[in-house]
Amino acid sequence: MSDQTELIRAWTHTKVGRPEKVINLDHVPMPKLSSAEDVLVKVSHIALLSSASFMIAFIPHTNSRPYKVESDFTGTVVETGSNVRQELTSGTEVFGITINMADKLELLKSLTSPNGSLVEYLVVNQNTVVIKPANIKAEIVSGMAGVGCTALEFMDAAALKLGDTILINGGSGAVGLLLLQLAKQAVGSEGRVVTTCSAAKIDMVKKYGADTVIDYSSHQPLTKYLADEYGTHKFDCIIDCYGSQELYTESPAYLANDKLFLNMAIAHPRGRDWRVSDILRFAGQQLQNTCVPTWLGGTNRRYKFISATPWRATLERVRKLIEDGRLTCEIDSVWGMDDAIKAYERFGSNEAQGRVVINVQG
DSSP states (O other): OOOTTOEEEEEEESSOSOHHHHOEEEEEEOOOOOSTTEEEEEEEEEEOOHHHHHHHHHOOOSSSSOEEOOOEEEEEEEEEOTTSOTTOOTTOEEEEESOOTTSHHHHHHHHHSOOOSSBSEEEEEGGGEEEOOTTSOHHHHTTOHHHHHHHHHHHHHHOOOTTOEEEEETTTSHHHHHHHHHHHHHHTTTSEEEEEEOGGGHHHHHHTTOSEEEEGGGSSSHHHHHHHHHSSSOEEEEEESSOOHHHHHTGGGTEEEEEEEEEOOOOOOSSSOOOHHHHHHHHHHHHHHHHOOGGGTOOSSEEEEOOOOOOHHHHHHHHHHHHTTSOOOOEEEEEEGGGHHHHHHHHHTTOOOSEEEEETTO
């Protein structure tokens, strides 16, 4: 491990674009501990994330270094810094995320030198990893760190109680499937969990807690359908996993007064790649949703955009829920390290039902 010339395999990119078009299987130097709180991990599995695909497709290169891709992972501890907690000994199986989102300076640095997880070995801060539940397969937890923390932060903000009715827009995605499980546990049999998805994924979302499923392609415009069906008995909360601005602006017709609309996403452009104008439009919408009063045309419902901050305390909550069998995920497919491009093609096809996982050592 001390040989500075030792190389490892890693999927990287040097230009923006769709992942399957721009990533390359590269050889990069073995990472080294640089802090007393660092942990060196031999990566076992990673699960592809839409947020990572967005980064690959949109964030420009500011230097000549290849950017490593993805962020969530599971693996085995190889080496630790002098100040790392004792439970993280060599050989311990862990899962976590590579981005230290609690440190805003480190977060900004990650944009110019991403510490990706689709690599054979990686170094992370000890507070971005926790011990993997022994009773759970590696591929299950490989993508649970970031999305698990996101789901918990949304549930904390939603503050659901028994008997509530919640709409989760886009329940078939990585975060959506976790929210279905947590929401159903919160509202109980007395409450209702309503979600939207495509017809092909209805059975899957029902399996994970949805009481009512709306095939969005058969009920257009969706906002009118919601107003007709839920205008009398309105939702106690709406969580938007897709990023529909119209769903929020029309929400007074189906979201109860003084209830919360929570958003986590920017809607992916249909039939084309990302443009700067998409981001500018999104930024403008966020300002409108949070700052414009109703007397100036703002929407008369509370709005909040949440971007999760995975850290040890929240990761431990995710770990406990997984260990207790209260939180799990659907696996669509598992691919070998050499087949990452095929994995991204599957991931981007919108046909995947569940997580697309890569076995880094396979």
